[in-house]
Amino acid sequence: MSKQSNVLLVDGMALLFRGFFATSFRGNFMKNSKGVPTNGIYQFLRYFLDAVDKFEPTHVVCCWDMGSKTFRTELFDGYKANRSAPPEELIPQFDLIKEVAEAFNLPNIGLENFEADDCIGTLANQYASENDVIILTGDQDILQLVDDGISVAIMKKGQGNYDVFSHETFYEKKGIRPKQMIDLKGLMGDTSDNYPGVKGIGEKTALKLIQEYETIENILDNIDRLPKGVQTKISENLDMLHLSRDLAEIRCDVPIECSLERAKWSYDKKKIEEKFTDLEFNNLIKLVN
Structure with missing residues (x-):
């Protein structure tokens, strides 16, 4: 039986951080005329639009971390304690990127006390019985979610390069099963x-x-x-x-939901153009059909 829809679950923070560090190492924070850095958002969009073009989803959801305190930090004080505070140029981009997602009519999903991975795992399991799910991330931790109907696309160096792990190819690539x-x-x-x-x-x-x-x-x-x-x-x-x-272990029982109807990949081009103009991303407008 063919699956109804093709759902893309985006690991928002993984793309934003990756985009920020990919462009900022030369000191290029791409500030707009209001002085707000936009480099992470710009690169996020390039990654995101490329993935949409490649994987052709019918539905898209973006998942986010909601702060550094989660049930894992309660279990173990040292969890992620080695991570330094985000660079100050990235901080204003956290809220702005969600506004950009909203301009695309993307649901922004996140829950206090859980990581984006847990939200992704929960939604992937909810959707996979009747739909094909592909998770877009740079994070190998998410590979444990690969299952019948759930694939993971790991972003590699350079734009448009992905290592896609599916239920069929996983063992051959890793020598063990996803779980x-x-x-x-x-x-x-x-x-x-x-x-x-x-x-x-x-x-x-x-x-x-x-x-x-x-x-x-x-x-x-x-x-x-x-x-x-x-x-x-x-x-x-x-x-x-x-x-x-x-x-x-990624939790797949987080109390969140997002109906497929809400996640339908459909946007108003005019709204995007306004947002891109506001961010001074004029050369990205042509990427939005």
Whole structure:
């Protein structure tokens, strides 16, 4: 049975941060005549419009983080504690980008205490039974959501380059199944999110263990069969192993909803032109059909 719609779920913060840092390293913040920096928004739009062109969605939703405090920071003080405050030139762009999304009639979805990933996971699962879902992000954490009807497009260097992971191709690319990414992260931790996993176990060992034993539970049931050094590392870091696994898992039961009707990809070109003119993005207007 063919699926009804093709839904694009956009990881808004991933695109905005990526867009900001891709253009700001030369000190180019693209301030408009009011002195407001717009480089992150400009590059976000270039990424976004390229993805719409490539994946041809019928429906689009944009998901956002709503502040740095979430249930994960309550579980573990150190979660993402290694991240510095956003650059001051990026701060005014947080609200502006949502206005741009609204100009496109895109639903802006986010919920206090949860990350954008959790909103994406929840909506992807809600939509996937009857629709094809593609998640646009630069963040490998989201790969655990790949499933029947849910693909993930990871943005790569340069515009218009994507590594697309589908249910059919995932194992061939990663050597494990999507849900096993959670246990993999539990073992090896995640330096960008600042949780350690099992101290001394890196990606190579973690991958080998998951390929052989499939789950953390099976690894623990067979701990006596592991090399002595690995046994010791796991035994000494059991609490952090379980905690890291909990931190890695994207929640798919967040109390949000967004009807497909509300997410229909349809906009008023005049409204976009006004917004782009206001932001002084005159050369982007031609990209909007």
